[in-house]
Amino acid sequence: MxxxxxxxxxxxxxxxxxxxxxxxxxxxxxxxxxxxxxxxxxxxGFTLAQYNVLRILRGAGDAGLGRNEIRERLIHRMPDVTRLLDKMEEAGLVRRERSATDRRYVPTVLTERGQALVNELDGPVVKLQRSHLGHLSPGQLHTLIETLAVIRSRLESE
CATH class of the missing domain: 1.10.20 (Histone, subunit A)
Structure with a gap:
């Protein structure tokens, strides 16, 4: 109940x-x-913020994203994305390379290890999400998704 x-x-x-x-x-x-x-x-052995970055970079593809682009896409805002990326680079999950055409732009891309980790997590994440929300009907899930989108839209325009 x-x-x-x-x-x-x-x-x-x-x-x-x-x-x-x-x-x-x-x-x-x-x-x-x-x-x-x-x-x-x-x-x-990693943080939710690190998983979020792995997911974001996988979606970005081979071109990767700059630090500020990653920051904008994070679900939970954090002030020090540079330090987060430093730790992920030390762990061998991401690689940063200065752009040849614009020296100020330093895109971050997944390493093979980072790609393997985020891919390996797909099944367990789906299982986790189903354990959280699988008791809802498809109609309830659609209603929830739509309601949250309406709320976000209104809040973003304020």
Missing amino acids: STTAPDDLQQQHPLRSLEEEAVLGLYRTSQLLLDLNEAFCRER
Whole structure:
């Protein structure tokens, strides 16, 4: 049985609005998903931010992306992407090479090891996501996706 935000938070008084309850529910759900995904990554010896970069760079293809482009695509914003990329380069997951045409541009690309790791994670990530959301019907998932997109669109325009 699911609980509402006031129940989860052990509130003695009702929340002020449905919007407040919805926002608190989103925060709590987001944090639970974040905690579970971070634990998944930690068990495998890397961070959720590193997995996010691997996924982003795989999607970028052979041309790679510059630091700022990676920063813009990260799900969770972080101030020091350079340090994150340094650690990933030391681990042999990514490689950075200065552009021959623009010395200021330093694209980051996956190494063979980074590509293998992100590919190896595809199955376990799908399994993890199904364990989190597989109890929802396709219709519920579509509604959730569409509702979140509408919320994001509004927030991005403010």
